[in-house]
Amino acid sequence: MARILLAEDDEAVRSFVRRALESAGHEVVEVTDGGQALERLAAERYDLLLSDIVMPVMDGIALALKVTAERPELPILLMTGFAAEKQRAHNLEALTTEVLSKPFTMDQLLRTVRRALEKGASAD
Numbered sequence: 001m002a003r004i005l006l007a008e009d010d011e012a013v014r015s016f017v018r019r020a021l022e023s024a025g026h027e028v029v030e031v032t033d034g035g036q037a038l039e040r041l042a043a044e045r046y047d048l049l050l051s052d053i054v055m056p057v058m059d060g061i062a063l064a065l066k067v068t069a070e071r072p073e074l075p076i077l078l079m080t081g082f083a084a085e086k087q088r089a090h091n092l093e094a095l096t097t098e099v100l101s102k103p104f105t106m107d108q109l110l111r112t113v114r115r116a117l118e119k120g121a122s123a124d
């Protein structure tokens with residue numbers, strides 16, 4: 001399955017997402033902010049970046065902009081619980097695969113991840 005970098009500062013959300021993705025057979029590497037995500041992306045290969053929008057150090061939108069400039073083939077999924085942040089992210093539709101609104105179910109998460117991975121594979 002896929003190797004996914006999960007950038008999420010909320011420990012409860014991060015744990016839920018990691019467990020759901022691992023139950024589907026994915027390998028998940030966790031970081032707590034956008035700065036750590038950039039470091040991991042520079043050092044290792046991933047099939048998907050799944051990032052919260054509101055995080056310390058670097059938010060998910062700034063992270064998506066930077067990652068897309070350096071690795072345009074990498075699918076990016078953003079998550080948020082804030083309507084205003086979701087609107088900001090929708091202005092970046094060309095850069096991100098989808099925005100997942102919190103709270104979400106395990107099924108919604110897995111469906112969205114599967115679609116993002118399929119789009120990423122078709123872009124190769």
